[in-house]
Amino acid sequence: MTEQHSAAEQKIILITGASSGIGSATATHLAAQGHTVILGARRTDRLAELVDIIEENGGTAKSTFLDVTNLENVTQCVNTIVAEYGRLDVLVNNAGIMPISPLAEAKVEEWNWMIDVNIRGVLHGIAAAQAVMLKQDRGHIITLASTGAHEVVPTGAVYCATKYAAWAISEGLRIESDPSLRVTTICPGVTESELADTISDPAARETMRTYRQSALPPTAIADAIAFAVNADAHVDVSEIIVRPTTQRP
Template sequence: MNSHTEQKIVLVTGASSGIGAATAERLAADGHHVVVGARRRPQLDELVARIAAAGGTAQAVDLDVTDIEGHRAVVDAIAAEHGRLDVLVANAGVMPLSRLDAGLVDEWKTMIDVNVLGLLHGIAAALPHFTARGSGHLVTMASVGAHEVSPTSAVYSGSKFAAWAISEGLRVESPAGIRVTTICPGVTTSELADSISDPKAREAMVAYRAHAIPASSIAAAVAFAIAQPANVDVNEIIVRPAAQR
């Protein structure tokens, strides 16, 4: 860590794989203390071990973002142990794409529960701490789907439009000390597509993901936003493959 860089206490949700894991590794490499949360504890423990082996510091917590009380308990425990929470990277998300006429209502509900309510739960848990200290940084992981809708993405894009709007609402409501950044990844290597059960959507995703960029590219965008001086608020970054149109 650069001697001029202040170590921050960062909670990354959905950190068991993909963008969340890459973000945790990058921020730990930058010298921050990273708390990684997700439902899959074995993957979190492996991530913490990798970070430690690379010289960073991290700890794992069991976290289901759809559980508001659980989310509050995790954030409160971090603040109690470390004296503060500086950054929440609200990365947890799911993407079971399908056409609306497929009628996969349960999958629609899951996307709303994780992608929208999960973000709101994170804000509800972290905002009181940010407000009390007069500082804090929320980083929302949205998507290019927050700006466009393609066949099979209606509900997913709807959830990411909502994430964008909620984050922007927090930004305009918050005092100057609280920063809000929305990261909108394009096609990125991750496990998100593994949740697609609809055969047509799954087939379409194979070609769509041909030019995927690594999760580390998104992690670099998060690191950039966090590293800015306290008076600089990077509001939104869209990162996509050069080949994606």
Template sequence: MNMDSSSSRKIVVVTGASSGIGEATARHLAAAGHHVVLGARRTDRLAVVVKELREASLSVEFAELDVTDRQGVSRFAQTVLEGHGRIDVLVNNAGVMPLAPLSALHVDEWDQMIDVNLRGVLHGIAAVLPSMLERSSGHIVNIASTAALRVDPTASVYCATKYAVRALSEGLRQENGDIRVTVVCPGFTRSELTEQGGTAEAQGAARAATEQIGLPASAIAQAVGYAIAQPSDVDVNEIVVRPTVQR
């Protein structure tokens, strides 16, 4: 059986799965019949989600995962490969968004965004790509943002990381004829992204906009599910999902 066909049960890894888009995606894909491995640093929250899904007779498991730790990501992927024989889909979702003007010189937060939003995606790709290439089958879904399509004040570094994710996704797509690559660009989405770091003014403005017009994380999860569900010869390369009123 072709494990990339729309009717197949896939082994799916989701990073940053303890809340927001990652959690919603894990829930959606598990409900669709896939086996989902949730990874995040906050294992207490992962345990709650997994317990709830297992009580609904869904196929899930979890493990601690810090995407900034390259060796840790490699070990995480290797454990999945040893347990299931393959990874069909990687959803690179983990991300941070501490908003602040460049003049605030939040250099540590600049580094954090580069480490999580960009290096974390690269670490995920490095961990799963060899086995996918060996099988000539696999799907890598990178969660970017509408910040990969435009630049806004206070979001310069965040936008830079998301532009980079979009660029490397396209490069990966062009390099491989067997591996499907999808980049999903969410607009304002209700999550925890604006709750940590940045400046109070910038984070507060983002929170207010999200509370007013933000999509539920489930809307993004459905977009991911759509891309994954396509036949193996159909590669949905890019999906942009915005609230209708977002400009």
């Protein structure tokens, strides 16, 4: 049974990349706990379906088009949330892509795409949300990195680099920030998602299918995110690594 929070504990939460996978599972889980979730992604048709499901189950949700590679779009989204709800309590920097391939394939466009979404997208979210949260004197920024932030695997050099960057940016934000701003990094291991759908290299795609045979459900990561969100205000959950028991390393 999902625990419901009192009105004083209910938070306004923006989740990027909310149209599938971890983002979708997190939105559903947090809404079931009584939080108001704003779902951001480019696939607005999927967001609309998810909002309907959340509302049918008694939750509160809203969807918005969000391209994390566009700073103006991210800033406008945050400002709209503040104008409507009076505040933004939590940003979940979840949007990410994983078109892995050997470096020898020189898939430069895919490398740049990962840099734009996985790094610039995180920075844009921080830039937009941090300004609001500093004015509020409270807030929480959660960034999804990966176990790839702590290890490099074949075909994953650029992806792991972007996730290490996300980890480093999040840790840097935590170190620099006033205690009123909580900062959390979540590092999922192998998790069921649509990330592998972006892999264009046939060999890498087949390797990833095998690698994901014992993947965690996205709800396992949603549980970790919810734990950080619901921690007492004086508790800063700095980092959580969640991986299948079979993932070695």
